[in-house]
Amino acid sequence: MADTLTLRRPDDWHVHLRDGALLQAVAPATARQFARAIVMPNLSPPITTVAAARAYRERIHAAAGAGFTPLMTAYLTDDTDPAELERGQAEGVFTACKLYPANATTNAAAGVTDLAKLERVFETLQRIGLPLLIHGEVTDAAVDVFDREEVFIERHLAPLLQRHQGLKVVLEHITTAEAADFVRAGGPRVAATITPHHLHINRNAMFRGGLRPDFYCLPVAKRERHRRALVAAATSGDPTFFLGTDSAPHPRSAKESACGCAGIYNAPFALESYAAVFEQEGALQRLEAFASEHGPRFYGLPLNEGTITLERCDQLVPQRLGEGDLSLVPFHAGELLSWRLA
Ligand code: NCD
Ligand code: ZN
Numbered sequence: 479m480a481d482t483l484t485l486r487r488p489d490d491w492h493v494h495l496r497d498g499a500l501l502q503a504v505a506p507a508t509a510r511q512f513a514r515a516i517v518m519p520n521l522s523p524p525i526t527t528v529a530a531a532r533a534y535r536e537r538i539h540a541a542a543g544a545g546f547t548p549l550m551t552a553y554l555t556d557d558t559d560p561a562e563l564e565r566g567q568a569e570g571v572f573t574a575c576k577l578y579p580a581n582a583t584t585n586a587a588a589g590v591t592d593l594a595k596l597e598r599v600f601e602t603l604q605r606i607g608l609p610l611l612i613h614g615e616v617t618d619a620a621v622d623v624f625d626r627e628e629v630f631i632e633r634h635l636a637p638l639l640q641r642h643q644g645l646k647v648v649l650e651h652i653t654t655a656e657a658a659d660f661v662r663a664g665g666p667r668v669a670a671t672i673t674p675h676h677l678h679i680n681r682n683a684m685f686r687g688g689l690r691p692d693f694y695c696l697p698v699a700k701r702e703r704h705r706r707a708l709v710a711a712a713t714s715g716d717p718t719f720f721l722g723t724d725s726a727p728h729p730r731s732a733k734e735s736a737c738g739c740a741g742i743y744n745a746p747f748a749l750e751s752y753a754a755v756f757e758q759e760g761a762l763q764r765l766e767a768f769a770s771e772h773g774p775r776f777y778g779l780p781l782n783e784g785t786i787t788l789e790r791c792d793q794l795v796p797q798r799l800g801e802g803d804l805s806l807v808p809f810h811a812g813e814l815l816s817w818r819l820a
Pocket of ligand 2: 492493494518724726
């Protein structure tokens with residue numbers, strides 16, 4: 479068994495870097511592992527303008543240091559002006575835009591209430607080739623929380639792709655076999671990101687021995703058969719699927735509360751976490767394509783030049799990172815991971 483694994487430097491195609499002190503605390507973890515990252519715009523208030531994205535990009539640069547490129551996204555609302563998206567792309571600020579159904583997740587209150595309101599936006603995105611990134615869950619309270627992704631695909635995503643046959647779409651953080659099948663069948667303009675946590679845990683993790691907020695995220699983890707389908711998709715070599723951690727830090731006080739926030743903080747050990755899954759599947763030779771090639775090819779960006787090396791070496795993931803208001807519980811807390819970023 480090889481003791482080192484050298485990969486072209488990877489990118490994270492879905493991350494939450496937050497702002498202020500939390501940004502300072504978490505940005506270095508992402509920058510240590512990844513050359514670039516698609517940065518989610520769900521701040522409060524959300525990043526809806528070119529000016530706000532430019533200013534946020536500067537704050538990320540300051541927190542992450544040189545050698546890391548944040549790729550900015552625009553948060554879509556019912557009132558998004560397509561001209562702002564076009565200008566943001568032309569000025570090299572927006573790499574994509576993000577659709578949150580209103581109230582689907584953290585800071586999604588200003589999200590889209592009805593896709594019909596965005597027809598002009600979708601026409602513009604298609605014309606200028608700016609990818610649409612989607613949080614694919616319905617918010618209909620009558621739909622069971624574990625079915626919301628599948629129902630979103632049927633009710634909203636399939637018709638949207640039908641209406642706009644040239645729109646480039648990433649279904650973010652997929653959690654179901656149905657989503658993997660749908661994206662696989664969608665041709666080269668449809669792709670999906672897959673998180674480390676959805677490859678490792680099923681929904682039982684949230685209830686093992688008691689209520690475990692550290693395993694709660696949105697879309698929520700599903701049954702084991704879905705986890706198996708995601709592992710098969712991620713390790714298959716299919717360019718439709720690529721790395722997106724959805725690292726979503728919330729301070730412990732916000733997770734361990736009567737109404738705990740959704741989100742798993744996986745950035746510090748993300749590559750090690752993915753490597754564990756690929757190794758279990760006997761697919762380590764396909765990790766590089768998933769982590770470093772499929773994403774840039776979909777986005778039409780160059781592959782990174784540098785490399786990173788993972789070495790086989792047990793490391794114990796700490797129970798907590800940071801202090802006080804910034805105390806965070808990393809994914810895999812208290813577990814041994816058998817690869818380590820050199
Ligand atoms: C994300 C967050 O906290 O911003 N939470 C999560 O559970 N993934 C939002 C999101 O991506 O849904
Ligand atoms: Zn996210």
